[in-house]
Amino acid sequence: MSVENLSMAKAINLGLRQSLLADSKVLLMGEDIGPLGGVFRVTEGLHAEFGDKRVLDTPLAESGIVGTAIGLAMRGYRPVCEIQFDGFIFPAFDQITTQLAKLTSRHHGSLTMPVVIRVPFGGHIGAVEHHQESPEAYFAHTPGLRVVSPSNPHDAYWMIQESIASNDPVLFFEPKSRYWPKGDVDTAESGSPLHATRVVREGTEVTLVGYGPMVAMLLQAADIAASEGTSVEVIDLRSISPIDYEPIIASVQKTGRLVVAHEAPGFVSVGSEIAATVTERAFYSLEAPVLRVAGFDTPFPPAKLETAYLPDADRILEAVDRAMAY
């Protein structure tokens, strides 16, 4: 066992480095990812170590980045694209949904599309419009894509490498608000496969499910609930598409109550999907309706309003109380 205490940004950096070392076909491409190391410094030092042919500063055009990554993948490369901010992925939406997601199917399986798209996402950083959004549901809705989001440095270190090793396209959502807190990273063993859901805190009365930036919030809520006498189980989804339901169903069969939380708006959301599926598969175990705690169905507001917009521990606890009241 080899454990290091790292920030998530550094853990992803080391994961990218491992992938670059392991496979000469792995390339990084994106805006400002070269000498600058990306606006969040996630690729810091990699251009210096691997050079222009492995770490490509691209023109400022997201459709161009993903479209050329597709061509590179057709040639046998494994491109890892960085989209600078969540709200800037939309110029690439067409290439991602009409091409990247469908090319393996269109080729009847003779072509694989090992492309990773890294997307720093989510709020709590006080930024301007288009810099705090959570667009993951658009991609989870698209057949042919895989969508994951780590919540901690250890998972980030391993999940980025597993995403790069995947022969299918992976949207890799990095929670910006979790880039800097440090955590233990076991660089010897991952512990879970890429698409496995994980129980991160055991409890008996209510199950909380979230991913990415929300997991830390759920754990905080669970602490408060415990101090108030309610035992809460917390599940880190890790993979948004596909969803590994077994641990969620098992947990709900134990607790009888489920609250799903994310920063993205709640309407037609990942939370809606989980609520529907759990209701189908664990109906007789439920003591209360599945509840969602989500961003409001408004555009992401100006930063001074973001704490009112984003779910926090209090809003999660309000939902826990409602679930417990049934």
Add this chain to the structure above:
Amino acid sequence: MSYTAATVQLLTTEGTLVTSDATAEYLPYIEKLSDDQLRDFHRQMVVIRRFDLDAANLQRQGQLAMWIPSLGQEAAQVGSGFAAKPQDHIFPSYREHVIARIRGVDLMRIIEMLRGLSHGGWDPKEHNNFHLYTLVLGSQTLHATGYAMGVQLDGATATGNPDTDEAVIVYFGDGSTSQGDVSESLVFAASYQTPQVFFLQNNQWAISVPVARQSRTPLYLRPGGFGIPGVQIDGNDVLASYAVTTANLDTARSGGGPGFIEALTYRMGAHTTSDDPTKYRDAVELEFWTKADPITRYEKFLRSRGEGDAFFADVEAEASDLTADIRRRTLALGGVPVSDMFDNVYSEPHPLMDAERTWLENYEASFEGGPA
């Protein structure tokens, strides 16, 4: 709508070669062609035109959901298609049926697409690097540029060996030039100096909208702003298409960077069989382009070189055989197993695909007389 002073033309509509300062750099490419190669140009143009007309008939007879005609664009496609070397990579749009044929794709693959049996499905690696059709306008230009970046990273180009150095050619139309992806691919191609040729077939119409609505300037001038040289050719002249594309591919494969060709041609038929060009085009224009027909002038050229009736009869016979064969095989086409739709959505196991496939199988089996 017609040619300009800048248009490179090697063969007049009367079938005579143009010898001038403007053509001097391109004629040597034609002089190197053997008689058989020159005959092949004609053979491919005639055969694909007959195929194309009969495929449209198959649609009218209810055998195809739609047909996408290439009528009138044979010279642009045959010339540039033959200019690509075996090691080159071709990214078509969706109308380049004859280039598919030249690169060894069974035309039934295209028939099957338009009958609703597949979305393409051939493996480019097994079909002389002829990639799948792309129906979203301009998307393939970025794939081609990315592919060319990969060729470059592999060191598979600009080594000085024209028999192995690879280049990429991508096809698109006048409507697509308004798409952002085409501009972005020009940016990336110029920035990385990719070994590729942009081949624009300006067939004058994007369904019902004339090219004047896409661009106020001739389209061959547009790449100049990106730092990529552009040239305009008579796209109904198979020799110009061959020679200018060969020259551009040679430049690309030798490390000279990307090039851009605007081939002036005309979509003699409809955009697809769902379209009705009589609602928006006038007869004068059609008459102009009928006189500029690629096959008529090329037949005159071959006859002036002494080609006799036997050859032309032989080509007609080949065209008849092919269309009869395609018709017979089209009528014999079966269906597709429903489980196929789940098979290649992902290349690695996926629980949702497994669950939905199993559900559908059980559902189908639940009907009386259904599969057990």
